[in-house]
Amino acid sequence: MQKKIIKLSILLLIIFIIGVFFIGLNKNSIYDTKGLVGQKITKIKLDHFSKNKTITEEDLNKNNFTLINFWASWCGPCRDEHSILLKLNKEKNLKLLGVNVKDKKNNALEFLNDLGNPYDYLARDELGKHSVNFGIYGIPESILINKDLIIIKKFIGPISKNDYEYIKNIIRK
Amino acid sequence: MRIKIIIFFTILNFNIVNAETFLVDSNKIFKNLRCLICQGQSVADSNSEFAQTIKLVVRDQIKDGKSEKEIYDFLIEKYGEWIVYKPPLNKVNFLLWLLPYVVFVAGGAIIFLLFKKRENR
Numbered sequence: 001m002q003k004k005i006i007k008l009s010i011l012l013l014i015i016f017i018i019g020v021f022f023i024g025l026n027k028n029s030i031y032d033t034k035g036l037v038g039q040k041i042t043k044i045k046l047d048h049f050s051k052n053k054t055i056t057e058e059d060l061n062k063n064n065f066t067l068i069n070f071w072a073s074w075c076g077p078c079r080d081e082h083s084i085l086l087k088l089n090k091e092k093n094l095k096l097l098g099v100n101v102k103d104k105k106n107n108a109l110e111f112l113n114d115l116g117n118p119y120d121y122l123a124r125d126e127l128g129k130h131s132v133n134f135g136i137y138g139i140p141e142s143i144l145i146n147k148d149l150i151i152i153k154k155f156i157g158p159i160s161k162n163d164y165e166y167i168k169n170i171i172r173k
Numbered sequence: 174m175r176i177k178i179i180i181f182f183t184i185l186n187f188n189i190v191n192a193e194t195f196l197v198d199s200n201k202i203f204k205n206l207r208c209l210i211c212q213g214q215s216v217a218d219s220n221s222e223f224a225q226t227i228k229l230v231v232r233d234q235i236k237d238g239k240s241e242k243e244i245y246d247f248l249i250e251k252y253g254e255w256i257v258y259k260p261p262l263n264k265v266n267f268l269l270w271l272l273p274y275v276v277f278v279a280g281g282a283i284i285f286l287l288f289k290k291r292e293n294r
Contacts, residue, residue, distance in 0.1 A: 128226040
């Protein structure tokens with residue numbers, strides 16, 4: 001009887017170890033914050049880019065959908081996505097909030113003068129501290145939120161054409 | 174006079190000890206935070222933009238009087254549990270936390286049974 005229990009225990013242990021390895025090795029080990037979809041963004045306090053005011057939740061919950069885009073003039077991929085942001089700016093159901101991160105004001109203005117300004121609201125995060133409140137860990141990143149400030153989707157890296165189609169489908173529903 | 178000096182230094186010493194007890198160690202927090210864009214580095218070890226920003230945020234929160242747990246909770250809420258090296262116990266990882274204790278107790282029980290069996294012989 002005791003031998004049977006020991007054999008069964010060893011067998012269960014082997015199955016457990018194989019199971020852990022199987023799940024562990026099949027799991028995507030590349031980190032992203034896409035798991036935060038469905039969370040509500042709170043305590044929004046962003047300094048306006050040019051005016052002496054703060055952009056808060058009250059500014060954003062007026063819109064049906066808001067795309068919060070984190071960008072900087074020194075960021076190459078931000079240039080790639082800019083044409084798509086300009087196209088998104090034409091969508092009626094969507095407002096764009098641009099957050100200029102760790103950038104020089106003059107360089108940021110030059111960037112927008114050269115490529116166009118797609119943003120309905122423009123904020124500045126000089127030290128990048130406010131971006132932490134949005135779970136940002138690189139530039140560019142974008143977050144699509146609804147009226148209730150719930151995250152619908154996070155876009156890590158530049159917004160692609162597929163992302164553009166996805167956003168269009170969501171906001172036109 | 175001598176007594177007054179002794180009392181003064183005794184009170185000062187108590188204050189310093191108490192201050193250290195309530196002081197949140199920023200370096201300890203940095204060491205327990207993973208740099209999300211680095212290869213196997215903690216926030217303490219990294220000079221990346223991300224690590225620098227997190228250091229600023231943690232120092233701000235310490236200044237605001239937040240406890241170590243509150244700081245971890247805030248960062249976990251924003252970046253998920255992956256940001257901390259020592260994840261909190263929850264229903265997903267409870268097995269990971271409990272298994273060493275279960276194995277320890279089971280091992281002890283097996284050894285105890287084996288000894289008992291030998292004694293009976």
